[in-house]
Amino acid sequence: MFKSSTSPFDKLLEKATSLTNLEPDWGSIMQICDAIRQNDVQPRYALSAIKRKLNATNPNVQLMALKVLESCVKNCGPILHFELATKEFMEEMHTMLRNSSDIKVKNEILRLIQAWAHAFRKEPSFKAVSDQMRLMKAEGFQFPTLKESDAMFSADLAPEWSDGECCHRCRTSFTVMNRKHHCRHCGQVFCAKCSAKTSTIPKFGIEKEVRVCDLCYDKINKKIEI
Ligand SMILES: O=P(O)(O)O[C@@H]1[C@H](O)[C@H](OP(=O)(O)O)[C@@H](O)[C@H](O)[C@H]1O
Numbered sequence: 001m002f003k004s005s006t007s008p009f010d011k012l013l014e015k016a017t018s019l020t021n022l023e024p025d026w027g028s029i030m031q032i033c034d035a036i037r038q039n040d041v042q043p044r045y046a047l048s049a050i051k052r053k054l055n056a057t058n059p060n061v062q063l064m065a066l067k068v069l070e071s072c073v074k075n076c077g078p079i080l081h082f083e084l085a086t087k088e089f090m091e092e093m094h095t096m097l098r099n100s101s102d103i104k105v106k107n108e109i110l111r112l113i114q115a116w117a118h119a120f121r122k123e124p125s126f127k128a129v130s131d132q133m134r135l136m137k138a139e140g141f142q143f144p145t146l147k148e149s150d151a152m153f154s155a156d157l158a159p160e161w162s163d164g165e166c167c168h169r170c171r172t173s174f175t176v177m178n179r180k181h182h183c184r185h186c187g188q189v190f191c192a193k194c195s196a197k198t199s200t201i202p203k204f205g206i207e208k209e210v211r212v213c214d215l216c217y218d219k220i221n222k223k224i225e226i
């Protein structure tokens with residue numbers, strides 16, 4: 001659990017929202033999602049830290065923060081959605097929209113609010129999002145055409161990581177030279193040799209190449225039936 005103000009989570013968020021980023025820092029973004037999913041950081045704390053970045057004066061920092069927020073909503077599931085879909089947070093997004101003079105920031109906010117409203121359309125507990133969208137529409141904001149994929153969230157969540165003193169596949173014991181690694185698909189612990197491959201994991205909404213074990217690599221890439 002990250003606690004101090006310069007926790008590894010805060011450092012990851014600094015890196016992911018650096019104003020010098022010319023494009024999203026997917027490595028840091030995925031580690032932020034992993035940290036939330038593995039409960040290394042409380043979703044409420046994570047969202048408040050991201051909110052501070054959303055209120056930055058530099059539009060590029062705001063855009064990077066919106067990308068982090070979008071990935072967290074896609075990848076962290078209900079534990080994050082409950083913190084996001086509140087009247088307070090939605091009003092803060094509305095204020096950000098009104099206060100921003102940067103057209104890219106404004107369009108990103110509208111695109112995200114619409115995608116979340118669509119994704120949560122059958123979830124009464126998250127109606128704050130569609131309520132906010134109605135208010136924004138009434139104020140005359142024009143929403144972009146909805147892209148279904150924006151509203152696709154990882155239906156499954158990656159499993160908790162198991163621990164162990166030996167590789168789940170070849171059973172070699174872990175030592176300083178034979179270190180632990182985790183497969184992001186099954187969550188099991190492996191040696192480097194048995195988890196040397198990487199893959200995206202679309203069903204978990206993981207768009208970047210992440211470490212997977214040999215068996216999961218074959219399952220994800222349909223070499224064997226899941
Ligand atoms: O290298 P170490 O200092 O032992 O730390 C290990 C790495 O962080 C591994 O990351 P990876 O799976 O991305 O390799 C992680 O899966 C293990 O649990 C950690 O023990």
Ligand SMILES: [Zn+2]
Nearest residue numbers: 167170191194
């Ligand atoms: Zn092994």
Ligand SMILES: [Zn+2]
Nearest residue numbers: 183186213216
């Ligand atoms: Zn695996």
